[in-house]
Amino acid sequence: MNATSPQAAAAARVSWPDQVRQALRGEGAAWMFVFKVLLSIYLAGMIAMRMGFSSPSTAMITVIVVMNRQSGMVLAKAFYRILGTIVGSIAAVVITALFPQQPVLLLLATSIWVGLCAGGALMFRNFLSYGFVLSGYTVAIIALPAVNQPTEVFDLAVSRLTEVLLGLLVSAAVFDVVFPARLRNSLRTTTEGLIAGFLDFVRDGTRGALPREKMEQAHLRFVRGSMALEDLRASVVFEDPEARVRSRRMRLLNQRFMAASTRFQSLHHLINRLLRGDPDDAVAGALMQLYRPLGDALAARQAGDHDDVTVRLDAVLAAQPARAAALRATLPAVRLDDFETGASLLLRFTSELRDMTHTAAALRRPGLSGPLARASEKVRFSYATDYFSVGVTVLRSFLVSLILGLAWIQSGWASGANAMANVIALTAILAAVPNPHVTAAQIAKGFSIGLVFAFLCLTLVMPRIDSYPMLVLGTAPFLMLSVYLSTRPPLFGLSLGMCLGTLVPLGVGLEPNFDVAAFLNNGVAFLVGAVLALVAFQLIPSVIGTLGQRRRLLTELRHQVALAARAPLDGLAPRFESVSRDLFLQVVNHTPPGSAESRTLLAWALAVHEIGRTLIELRHDSIDAAVPRAIEAHIDAAVSAIARLYEHLDPADHEAALSHLDAALADTLVQGAVPAALRAVRQHLHLLRSALRDADSVLAVAAGGDIHLPAEPSHAAS
Known part of the structure; x- marks a missing residue:
């Protein structure tokens, strides 16, 4: 006797019109x-x-x-x-x-x-x-x-x-x-999904729920999302008058999203470097304590309510300086540079995240509803x-x-x-x-x-x-x-x-x-x-996606660090963010997922984003702080050496960059303390130095694995 499963019996009872309708569902x-x-x-x-x-x-x-x-x-x-x-x-x-x-x-x-x-x-x-x-x-x-x-x-x-x-x-x-x-529906869905996904990613990352591999894959997902968002924005303006009016704000939202994602990666790279040196590192633990309230605020947010999350982020941002001061008092003086750099990254990241959600909330309201705070809406999106x-x-x-x-x-x-x-x-x-x-x-x-x-x-x-x-x-x-x-x-x-x-x-x-x-x-x-x-x-075969093109684009991706080091500062940050992501996406789209080439490419992209963004901000803050000529000379030399290092992968440039960074860090100390005007500059210098001293980085491997890492000098401020 043949046994018939309940599922098969149920399928047999479905009438043929219903079967046709099921087959044509979605057609x-x-x-x-x-x-x-x-x-x-x-x-x-x-x-x-x-x-x-x-x-x-x-x-x-x-x-x-x-x-x-x-x-x-x-x-x-x-x-x-x-x-x-x-x-x-x-x-x-x-x-x-x-x-x-x-x-x-x-x-x-x-x-x-x-x-x-x-x-x-x-x-x-x-x-x-x-x-x-x-x-x-x-x-x-x-x-x-x-x-x-x-x-x-x-x-x-x-x-x-x-x-x-x-x-x-x-x-x-x-x-x-x-x-x-309507394409605007796709744009709205894509935007909301990208913002919500990033907020969830930050929530899990600040609560220690994301391993490094997942964070790297999330970076790839966010790069693809930011490029897709720009493509949709460029087309939706033809069908929707309101979208045309708010096109600049949509581009500003995308730029703020890219800036926040780069900052978050820089923060976690710093913490990971500390933990690789010591799994119980006190500074890494203090930084994780410092950003945990951010994860709690994002976990308590109302989904889709960007005004609500903006208010919560404002509260976290206001409390961060006091929490940082309390944690700073528990650390030895020789470790304060690491902590101050991480705390500054977190403060900037929280501010950028708040600006992103503030922009997203403004986009959900009809019309332009007045100018956005802390923003120039004339943002350009560049391609490679x-x-x-x-x-x-x-x-x-x-x-x-x-x-x-x-x-x-x-x-x-x-x-x-x-x-x-x-x-x-x-x-x-x-x-x-x-x-x-x-x-x-x-x-x-x-x-x-x-x-x-x-x-x-x-x-x-x-x-x-x-x-x-x-x-x-x-x-x-x-x-x-x-x-x-x-x-x-x-x-x-x-x-x-x-x-x-x-x-x-x-x-x-x-x-x-x-x-x-x-x-x-x-x-x-x-x-x-x-x-x-x-x-x-x-x-005459196409060269799109070939190994030769992937190598050229990867070389051009590394050269974006030179762009960050040498190009005029006006509009450089959004140009760097968009071009480096476009280059990365052009290569990764033709790279087998999960392959060694794909992982190496991702590591290069993260390194370029971190170093390039830091160089741009170092140049900005050096001008704003009117640094002394001696420090300025060391900064210029270090920036030039880093640019050459990413262009030619020469260990000599690595040593020169570290030497000038150490000299600049030493000069920022005045009678054992760092003047308030130089604190931001010192934090950028320390972050660059920390990244260049990472022996496990893709840069160290690409330069032959023989990059000389001198003993750790002491530049801590008392």
Whole structure:
């Protein structure tokens, strides 16, 4: 006798309609997206036909290119596509006017423009890079067909611009009005999750509930969160007027979050260094006692109430000096430098954490509600660029455009301009993708499938169509499947190829076209373009994510310490925080999780953040304190030596930095005491010295493990 489990029996009792509903659960949003894309496609095509545009299919294809499930992303992409199309149209007219009846020179100028735009796309983030891509291949789409007929370039530019604008306007209107999926909701959820996660992390860390490994992984999570937050902020401003008004405050919140996370890591690095020397270190114990009330305040906070946690942090901040003084009295004089440095870090961290929650609370209130305390809201978010990758991208796009263009001119292929435009577009779009040859292969496969769909439409459906509604009914099933696949991220390249392969060869226009030869010629031209783009990435491989690029970016990450040491101080702190995190994230995204390389990278990132931030604050406080010339000379020499150390990993620079730090620390003592004006400077110097003396640090390992650590001198203030 077969035994049936209760779960199996319950499943058998579920009716088939319920089983279907369970299987389709969560598919509503995907099919709503498909509906909005199809509505935009056919609405754009209908309007283009009513207005008598020469190529309604261009407006329809534009919808495919900008489709996204979030309305804010559609609006952002449309905005930058408009800019790119306008700039590209102007450039096409200018280039053609400069080289009329000179195909080779026109092709050379076009190839240079395309290469520069492809490189520009790699230097920027968000959809601004997409604007560069559009500017590049718009020139190809307009200028190449006018090689032998330059007098038509202006008409081609106007037609292209109006048709693209129509597709963009229709897409923006549909996605912003018809059941919009607001990006601001994602931004709000991401922000709240990031802030709440960080507060919980601080709560657990200050109560001794987090081992070092978890703290390091949390740092990685927070770096990713801060970069994602900036990407969302840059797009949400297109859909939400209130978000535009408060965009600066959102950026300020992110900058304060990054500053607080760096400070917290510095504090724990100091405590960990003390505990590695002695698990029962008295200073480490005193510092943990000092920050425990902070953890208690965060544990008692009301979740999501940033005003409440700000009030609690104000109370903790007010009580910290008295608690620090009481704990300081229990420690020997020779250990006071360690304690004063840690207590100062905790005081600054609590202040920064309070400023972060204060900003988060202000963002939850409508409007701007007055200026924020202790803040300049003109904060910039900077990104890092691997110029070698940019150079390879420029070279690839230039050579592909020039070589294939010359081959096309010599062959006299009527549809060669279409193939050229497709190659140029794909090589530029895929340049920033980690595995562009894989995505290019997906697009080529998708285009092949779409070409079959288009052929079926042309031969079986189009001859029976006598109205626009019938056109919609006849072609929608093919496009429906293609668009639906785009809701599955791994299949997006296949979906894009299928959509373009269906719409491009059909060339929907004012009058039906049943020329199978022209259909095949145009379809094959675009397919050849996709295949040639794949070949281009095989011959000149992408360097994104390669070992060489990871090493270059890691070197550039170390060089951020030199930036902190030498760059002008105005706006340096937010620039350092954002660029160093961007560099770290670019490398770690292509590093196997949990690998030795990933752990080493994380250690470097933490070291760079700690040292760089301390150098910036040391330079600021040295200016504010008007330090004596002798101390200033030692500080300048130490800062320069640290910069050289992180650039070249030379033990000689390590010894020089320690020597000048020791001299500066000795000079800050005046008759055995530290003047009040020099206390902040002395604390920064001591923190730098503590970090450089850490024999277990990644810096010591990278410098050959033979960094000389002299005996501990005494600089304690009595």
